[in-house]
Amino acid sequence: MGFYDTNLTIFAYMSKLANEMGAINLSQGFPDFDVDSTLISYVEDAMRKGxxxxxxxxxxxxxxxxxxxxxxxxxxxxxxxxxxxxxxxxxxxxxxxxxxxxxxxxxxxxxxxxxxxxxxxxxxxxxxxxxxxxxxxxxxxxxxxxxxxxxxxxxxxxxxxxxxxxxxxxxxxxxxxxxxxxxxxxxxxxxxxxxxxxxxxxxxxxxxxxxxxxxxxxxxxxxxxxxxxxxxxxxxxxxxxxxxxxxxxxxxxxxxxxxxxxxxxxxxxxxxxxADYKKISVMYLKKQAFFEEAMKKTAFRALPTYGSYFQLFSYEGISDKNDVDMAEWLTREVGVATIPVSVFYPKRRDDIRHLRFCFAKGDEVLSAAADKLYHAG
Ligand SMILES: Cc1ncc(COP(=O)(O)O)c(C=O)c1O
Missing domain, CATH: 3.40.640.10 (Type I PLP-dependent aspartate aminotransferase-like (Major domain))
Incomplete structure (x- = not known):
């Protein structure tokens, strides 16, 4: 059974599949690092103050x-x-x-x-x-x-x-x-x-x-x-x-x-x-550069990203599959979950050859994903 046979959003579907397959999840847009402990302590403080x-x-x-x-x-x-x-x-x-x-x-x-x-x-x-x-x-x-x-x-x-x-x-x-x-x-x-x-x-x-x-x-x-x-x-x-x-x-x-x-x-x-907002921007700037560098050894081609914690990569040189099938195949066979870009269009499309990667993850997770993708083709 594939994504189009379910009633799930692509995000829920890919995360579920990533869990089932034990794949690295670069699909859904959430960071895997912690909230600043100062902010957490402020929440606790507010609760305790009533x-x-x-x-x-x-x-x-x-x-x-x-x-x-x-x-x-x-x-x-x-x-x-x-x-x-x-x-x-x-x-x-x-x-x-x-x-x-x-x-x-x-x-x-x-x-x-x-x-x-x-x-x-x-x-x-x-x-x-x-x-x-x-x-x-x-x-x-x-x-x-x-x-x-x-x-x-x-x-x-x-x-x-x-x-x-x-x-x-x-x-x-x-x-x-x-x-x-x-x-x-x-x-x-x-x-x-x-x-x-x-x-x-x-x-x-x-x-x-x-x-x-x-x-x-x-x-x-x-x-x-x-x-x-x-x-x-x-x-x-x-x-x-x-x-x-x-x-x-x-x-x-x-x-x-x-x-x-x-x-x-x-x-x-x-x-x-x-809050030091500059620090947040710099942290993401480094992450983006780190991931793009790590992906250079793979056959995926980076499209430029100017903002957000997402980057598109083209797999044109690797496969002719449509992007939904490619994302599914990568999750099952290679062990990295991503999001196909065609799902962001109003109608189903089979001509897109880009996947969305979320790089709001620890450097070791991003490195491990790039290592796996190196073997994808
Ligand atoms: C472009 C965009 N707008 C809005 C949201 C939703 O933000 P929130 O989680 O604060 O509802 C997201 C979350 O992925 C997003 O990517």
Whole structure:
């Protein structure tokens, strides 16, 4: 039985298969190293101090203030802690709140294929219609023609993921110029999923969409503490938006969620104010370089990654299998689990020859995976 015979997401399927086969799991996007023990001690401290009851609906004021300050330090843009920041149970729920509060039945929502897998089902759940524009197949940069052709006055929301999962690509200044031009023509909202903001390898670092004044009034920004502090199991994140957009979002959110885990918020309020984000970026920069170097001895060809903890590798010189079959074969026969890229497209495709590798793993795990892949062909 293969992936297409199950009702599982590819992530659940590959992780299950990796467990069954005892394979090294570079498929699902979670780090295998620990959360900073200081942050853990802050959570324990908050629990012992009795911060165990409901937090206020938009999140703890101290956490929202710390985030407002942090965002200003990083990007020079102010989001007001009272009215423009809301804490959410993970970026996933933030994305759902943005979609549910902006999209009405029949509205079109523009997505770029390949895309992170939760966007389209959430759009459909709100009665919206996903409309797909393309990224260029060679390097996964924005296809300007496709974007311009697919957007129209029916477009209510454009969803952008930058840095990009699964491709590790980034929006260029030219891409953003086109976005600004189209937004000013059609007036759509923008959801920028920037959960990998702190994992960016571009010269000059990451540039958030909020730094473009022309976009700010239409922009929702989504972040994940799970990604930034390698604590994906905590499922806590936040959304930033100007006050008129945020009050729409909270009108939905107050009933859909109401309140997020209180002790985690106390701990994060302390930690965000003091955390060394540069150290996190440097750690991932080293990991990415380490993995790409280790993979050089294999027949897999690295595509450049500019952000996220993922890198695509082409196996064109190794096999003609489609990527789902190749990922399955690698897990069963070689002992390394990855994610096929075709599953991030709206329709099944047999022409993709790339796999996504997660390098948020210990160096010894990455080395062992490269050793096994050396024997793959
Ligand atoms: C692009 C992107 N957005 C959102 C999420 C979800 O983040 P969270 O775990 O905080 O819900 C992920 C997780 O893999 C992701 O890759």
């Amino acid at each position: 911060f165990n009851q409901y937090a206020p609906m938009p999140g703890l004021p101290s956490l929202r203030s710390a985030l407002s300050q942090r965002h200003f330090n990083d990007y020079g843009v102010t989001y007001h802690p009272d009215t423009e920041i809301t804490i959410t149970p993970g970026a996933t729920q933030a994305i759902q709140s943005v979609i549910a509060s902006t999209v009405k039945p029949g509205d079109e929502v523009l997505l770029f294929a390949p895309a992170y897998d939760c966007y389209a089902p959430m759009v459909k759940a709100s009665g919206g219609i996903p409309v797909w524009a393309a990224l260029n197949p060679a390097d996964f940069t924005l296809d300007h023609q496709s974007f311009s052709d697919r957007v129209s006055d029916k477009t209510k929301l454009v969803i952008i993921n930058n840095p990009h999962n699964p491709c590790g690509s980034l929006w260029s200044e030219g891409d953003v110029e086109l976005l600004i031009e189209l937004q000013q023509t059609y007036g759509f909202y923008i959801l920028a999923d920037e959960v990998y903001e702190k994992i960016c390898f571009a010269d000059g670092g990451f540039r958030s969409f909020c730094t473009y004044d022309a976009l700010k009034d239409a922009l929702f920004l989504v972040y994940s503490f799970g990604k930034t502090f390698h604590a994906t199991g905590w499922k806590i994140g936040y959304v930033l938006a100007p006050e008129p957009l945020m009050s729409k979002l909270r009108a939905f959110y107050q009933f859909a969620v109401f309140s997020v885990n209180t002790p985690m918020q106390h701990a994060l309020a302390r930690y965000v104010a003091e």
